[in-house]
Amino acid sequence: MCFMCFLLPIHLFGKGEVYEVVQGTIRFHSDAPQELIRASSDKLIGVLDVVNRTFLFKIDVASFVGFNSPLQKEHFNENYMESDLFPVAVYSGKIIEDMDLSKDGDFNIRTKGKLTIHGIDHQCIIRCHVICKKGVVTVQSDFIVLLADYNIKIPRIVYDKLSPQINVSVNAVLSVKSPS
Amino acid sequence: MKIRILILLLFPLVILCGPGYSAFAQNTEDTTKDNIDELAKLLDSTSKGGVHSYYTTATFKSTRIINGHSIENVGKGVLDFRIAHRFGELNEGVKNLYGLDNATTKFSFDYGITDWLMVGVGRSSFEKEYDGFFKIKILRQTINDACPISLSYLGGMSVKTMDVAKIPGYTYYLSNRLFYIDELILARKFNQYFSLQLMPCYLHYNIVSELGEPNDVFAIGAGGRMKLSKRIAVTAEYYYTVPGHKLNGYNNSLSVGVDIETGGHVFQLFVTNSAAVTERTFIGETTGDPFNGALHLGFNISRVFTVVRTPQVK
Known part of the structure; x- marks a missing residue:
């Protein structure tokens, strides 16, 4: 038992195992009866270990732009996401399907992991469409985030203006991490 | 077996x-x-760059704390329409319904040309004064405290258009009616709930009413806010005029109020000992003695309109 513990973990990343986000965008929209709110950020960062099939993606909440007014952006950061207290949103986990991302191909995969928004962790499974081509991995994913899961309350006064479910869309291009 | x-x-x-x-x-x-x-x-x-390198937002809820300016600007492409109202003095008794019978008002339009430059014009009913100002952000506090404070400069000018009794033989210049304000605003948002700012002010009167009165008035203001909930905050503001650099017979301005935010509106309800709303009148010429009940109920209403929208990431 003990010697197995020594055998399994601890191996440092070798060359070509870790991919890094070179260009990543997250968009979201809230489609409420009275108002459509859209915002986006191209500040997505992240790494993907193709051998262990684990990944971690991260974004600065304050980096989202768009919205319908600067005041709305301020309210997003101040009243809903509380970006001073919880500056980042993170998704980390593992790809469920046993597959080799270092080979070229077009895959529909499921990822299982922990999504942290507004300081609250939530286990979830997110489907992704992945295209691997010549060492470049393109990831596309659409999913829904329920505000109630992350303890983000909608005040009565904006009930018709903010949807309880937010549609999120992620686009990322990853390539082999250059040694630093 | x-x-x-x-x-x-x-x-x-x-x-x-x-x-x-x-x-x-x-x-x-x-x-x-x-x-x-x-x-x-x-x-x-x-x-690269790391996280937390973003500017602090919402140090105050509105561009005014109560009477005076806060560190906040309106965003780029946003028009802010404001109505300010000051009732009469609370000690006027029931005959004047504790001051509610009288009021001075001010209408103003503020616009954000860029995220760091804001301009505004307004008209106040007290002595029929028109004013204009610009406010520039010089330093901005960041979340990671790389810059621990925000600093802004406010420059403004106003003109009193009320008729005066003219004495024959004297020339009355337009410049006699002009007033100037220069103000620095230093602010820090200490946490989600508590923000504080200091405002050194310099007021210039082209002409003053008495011999021996200074043309330059110096004052230092302090303002703060404490959030009670996400949308309600308590605010306070005090302007101390420096002795020897103030007009005779006027008091320091003290105000205490509540900010209530509802979507695109901010309501500010307060009591203050200043009867009027422009910098010249509340910093330099506050008449009421707050310890004698000479307080005015007042409110500001702010409504923002987005004129130019900020684009999405491509």
Whole structure:
């Protein structure tokens, strides 16, 4: 038992195992009866270990732009996401399907992991469409985030203006991490 | 018998393998976790600029604390329409319904040309004064405290258009009616709830009413806000005029109020000892003595309109 513990973990990343986000965008929209709110950020960062099939993606909440007014952006950061207290949103986990991302191909995969928004962790499974081509991995994913899961309350006064479910869309291009 | 021996032989194997198997499962979970931790370290070590390098927002809810300016500007392309109202003095008694019978008002339009430059014009009913100003952000506090404070400059000018009794033989210049304000605003948002700012002010009167009165008035203001909930905050503001650099017979301005925010509106309700709303009148010419009940109920209403929208990321 003990010697197995020594055998399994601890191996440092070798060359070509870790991919890094070179260009990543997250968009979201809230489609409420009275108002459509859209915002986006191209500040997505992240790494993907193709051998262990684990990944971690991260974004600065304050980096989202768009919205319908600067005041709305301020309210997003101040009243809903509380970006001073919880500056980042993170998704980390593992790809469920046993597959080799270092080979070229077009895959529909499921990822299982922990999504942290507004300081609250939530286990979830997110489907992704992945295209691997010549060492470049393109990831596309659409999913829904329920505000109630992350303890983000909608005040009565904006009930018709903010949807309880937010549609999120992620686009990322990853390539082999250059040694630093 | 044979079966019993077989079981005896197999038993140690089961003992060895059973926990061994579960330990293996445990280890894959741990490996995944270790792996993600390793990835997190990798990401932190290479991410450019790092997180938290964003500007602090919402140090105050509105561009005015109560009477005077806060560190906030309206955003780029946003028009802010404001109505300010000051009732009469509370000690006027029931005959004037504690001051509610009288009021001075001010209408103003503020516009954000860029995120750091804001301009505004307004008209106040007290002495029929028109005013214009611009406010520039010089330093901005960041979330990671790389810059611990925000600093802005406010420059403004106003003109009093009320008719005055003219004495024959004297020339009355337009410049006699002009007033100027220069103000620095230093602010810090200490946490989600508490913000504080200091405002050194310099007021210039082209002409003053009495001989020996200074044309330059110096004052230092302090203002703060304490949030009670996400949308309600308590605010206070005080302007101390420096003795020897103030007009005769006027008091320092003291105000205490509540900010209520509802979507695109901010309501500010307060009591103040200043009867009027422009910088010249509340910093330099506050008449009421707050300890004698000479307080005015007042409110500001702010409504923002987005004129030019900010674009999305392509």
